Amino acid sequence: MDFFQSVDGQLDDALQTAPNVITNDQQVRGMLTKRAKTLHLGTANYCWFADPAKALCPKLAGTPTADQPLIGMCDSARCPRATHHPRHRPLWEKTVEQNKVFVGMLGRRQRAERAR
Template identity: 65%
Template sequence: MTNLLAKRAKALHLGPANYCWFLDPSKALCLKLAGGHARGATEPLIGMCDSARCPQATHHAGHRPVWAASAESKKVFIATIGRAQRTEKARLTTELARDERVLAEIDALSGTGA
């Protein structure tokens, strides 16, 4: 049991918005996004993390404030975008939907309706 926990502990990377369980580099979205620059990587590329899409990332109740703040910021920006900036509005709307999906998943897992 201790060996299993030690192996898992080495794979766990804590982030403000998710936990990265870097168990299989071939499944890490950050490495796929980096392409050839990430060959032989033994740790995730935190700066390229898209935890809402990575199969090795998990979100927990402690991460909710980060996602909620991100969603609120996007709502504010979307409300101030003019008609001429349709592309930016569409991009932010897509990102807001992702934030809201993660928030819903966190709420469902934690049993809250926050």
């Protein structure tokens, strides 16, 4: 028991000195309240639309003054505002499998399409 209590004490010390550690539910609710207008949930990614000038979708759409993301136009592989999480993985895996099947069905006459 002494060993486990010493480990708990070390963890408590680490939590107090670590930056950006949320230690209770009230702090989580406060953080989410502040970020509620910033976080947009998408099917394939999450968008943290805090600074529209850094988002890619308004630039692609030609609407640089947009106040909300165009989540359907998101190029999440290139946008610095997009994040991917484990819950998005099945969608990405399904897309990869569908593309493999599609490319595998291309005939010999469609070499350019196969390469593309």
